[in-house]
Amino acid sequence: MPAEDGAYKKSGEPKKFDPEFKGPIHNRGCTDIICCIFFIAAVIGYVAVGILAWTHGDPRKVIYPTDSMGQFCGQGKLEKQPLLFYFNMMKCATPVVFLEFQCPTPQVCVEKCPDRTMTLVTAVRNAEDWKYYKTYCREDPGNKKAQQILHEKLCPSYLISSKPFLQRCFPSLGKKGDAITVGDQEKFNDGVDIREAKDLVAGMKNITVVMEGRQVAMKIFEDYTKSWYWILICLVIAVVLSLIFIVLLRYLAGIMVWVMIILVIAVVAYGIAHCSMKYVNLKDMPGANITLQQLGLQPNFSVYLHIRQTWLAFIIILAILEVIIIILLIFLRNRIRIAVELMKEASRAVGHVMSSLFYPIFTFFLLTIVIAFWGVTAVFLATSSEPVYKVFNETDCLHSRQTCNPENFSLSAVKTACPQSECLFAFYGGETPYHKYLIFLQFYNVFLFFWCANFVTALGQMTLAGAFASYYWAPNKPNDMPAFPLCASLGRSLRYHTGSLAFGSLILSIVQIIRVLLEYIDHKLKGAENKFAKFLLCCLKCCFWCLEKFIKFINRNAYIMVAIYGKNFCRSARDAFFLLMRNVVRVVVLDKVTDFILFLGKLLIVGLVGIFAFFFFSGHTDAFKGATPSLHYYWVPILTVLVGTYLIAHGFFSVYAMCVDTLFLCFCEDLERNDGSAARPYHMTAGLRDILLKDADAAQTPTSRDEMLQLTASEKTMKN
Secondary structure (H helix, E strand, O other), X not given: OHHHHHHHHHHOXXXXXXXXXXXXXXOOOOOOHHHHHHXXXXXXXXXXXHHHHHHHOOOHHHHOOEOXXXXXXXXXXXXXXXXXXXXXXXXXXXOHHHXXXXXXXXXXEEOOOOOOOXXXXXXXXXXHHHHHHHHHOOOOOOOOOHHHHHHOOOOOOEEOOEEEEOOEEEEOOOOOOOOOOHHHHHHHOOOOOXXXXXXXXXXXXXXXXXXXHHHHHHHHHHHHHHHHHHHHHHHHHHHHHHHHHHHHHHHHHHHHXXXXXXXXXXXXXXXXXXXXXXXXXXXXXXXXXXXXXXXXXXXXXXXXXXXXXXXXXXXXXXXXXXXHHHHHHHHOHHHHHHHHHHHHHHHHHHHHOHHHXXXXXXXXXXXXXXXXXXXXXXXXXXXXOOEEEEEEOOOOOOOOOOEOOOOOHHHOHHHHHOOOOEEEEEEEOOOOOOHHHHHHHHHHHHHHHHHHHHHHHXXXXXXXXXXXXXXXXXXXXXXXXXXXXXXXXXXXXXXXXXXXXXXXXXXXXXXXXXXXXXXXXXXXXXXXXXXXXHHHHHHHHHHHHHHHHHHHHHHHHHHHHHHHHOOXXXXXXXXXXXXXXXXXXXXXXXXXXXXXXXXXXXHHHHHHHHHHHHHHHHXXXXXXXXXXXXXXXXXXXXXXXXXXXXXXXXXXXHHHHHHHHHHHHHXXXXXXXXXXXXXXXXXXXXXXXXXXXHHHHHHOOOOHHHHHHHHHHHHHXXXX
């Protein structure tokens, strides 16, 4: 059969029968030793970078605000002054802030934020007000006049009633008398620089946006403080539902799959009906017919729920989702029946390796360590530099933005040339023993973060693959399985295949770091007019996104082959790729259908918990009105519950997905190694043999007819 021989040459040679093969190889050697050594050296270097950063870094630069003299508010001699006060908050809206991360206005540490609004002119006329006002000056002005005080910038031109937020004083807008209006500019006469008042009035719109954002953030934080325990209860419900779902799949896989599909359709249909009722009920409500564009951005998000167009958008989104699911189910109905058998086998495998359901907790714990180490190291590296002071001047000055020394600035030539200039703290970035290597160290920190995170994920995949493969290849299930298959697989992965795990995760990390660099370049070129550069960058981003997905797919299957045969990464990746290519139709119509079913399972759990959270936190149900906390935005805990529930469901179902992928590869190899005869019996169960019978017409692999003939002949022989 030349055609078949040609097909095999393109996709590699099929596996041969091996009477000694009984599952994952136990007598194996270390693989990819060079990459293992390189990875260990890189991790040791990563720890050294962390120690170096922790030695020279100062987290106080991030935790505590810094005044114009580079002092930490709330520390040392300023221990009783934990808040930072800005002389002119409006100057924080200038582009200098984004370039140098510091407002070009004097800043002082204060004990508390001002609780009244007044100007310097009005304060000096009243002894009590003046005593209060001087607490917000850089130094005691003594008996100096207001004009001289402002000229030397010893005190702010005005005070605005403020509230602390992130250890900084922000104007509290909204109450009458809290802000200076245009008519108050006359208070700045008597020789006082009127530009300060103009800055205040002109920048009030900008600061209003900041304040509204602050108010929204404070309300969200308050909502979390009131509802965090109810959020935890909902997440516990999600864990229980996921476990119940897994257990039911163990015994009622066929029924559960179809019930799950029907429930998903019903949940989405209910969402469409609920949104439709809201849309109809708002028909005659005043103001409900305005468009979202007319409404604009509102800090109170509940306003959007009183607009008909919002509910119309929800209806369209849910309807599109419903149609897509129904169309997919119509075209995949036969394949779903076939995939149910694979789900049943996966359920049996998970049932015999129940500890695998809790392995994602171990993976999550390791990822938490990796993320925490990266975050702490990044912060310490960023704060390991010295404070930089720069010249700030409102008038034209040749020395503006130059570095300066605040200790002798008043006697310097710069002060003489620019009398209005000041030497203020700008940012952290001065010379350190390793300042010129700081960018490299930050890049190394990011790269090792990707590498270690991918390594942890790869370790989980290989560990689960080894445990489930030991189930599949056991001649007498479960008696021939190892006593602790998950622990045995974890031990093999770490002892023999650390190099292979490091090799696969290194390739993926390189692609991911390239994508990060492309995103950075794209961010830098946003204002560029070169259309070709934008097009080229867009193409590169798309190509590397596809490459990352492809490498993840290859790595996942390569780890399965490494877990079974103990070969190096490249050999395992090649074997897995050729095995999948020889069964490419089965991969599309069978393996991916199970992925779709598992996705519907996640969607169902998220939908059920989300509906419960909606009725509970929104207070629309009388049964929960007594227990529902009073919230500003009830969607805050609902969104948190939805995201948390999806992550929990994904954690449980990722075990199932890995089990399905492992069993599928083992199933394809079983077809090539064995023919179902007494001498070469299949390791698959009777249910998986049914998959072969039902899938033979669709698979159309070069040997599908021969496999069918062999299977039929062997079954007749066994019956006789």
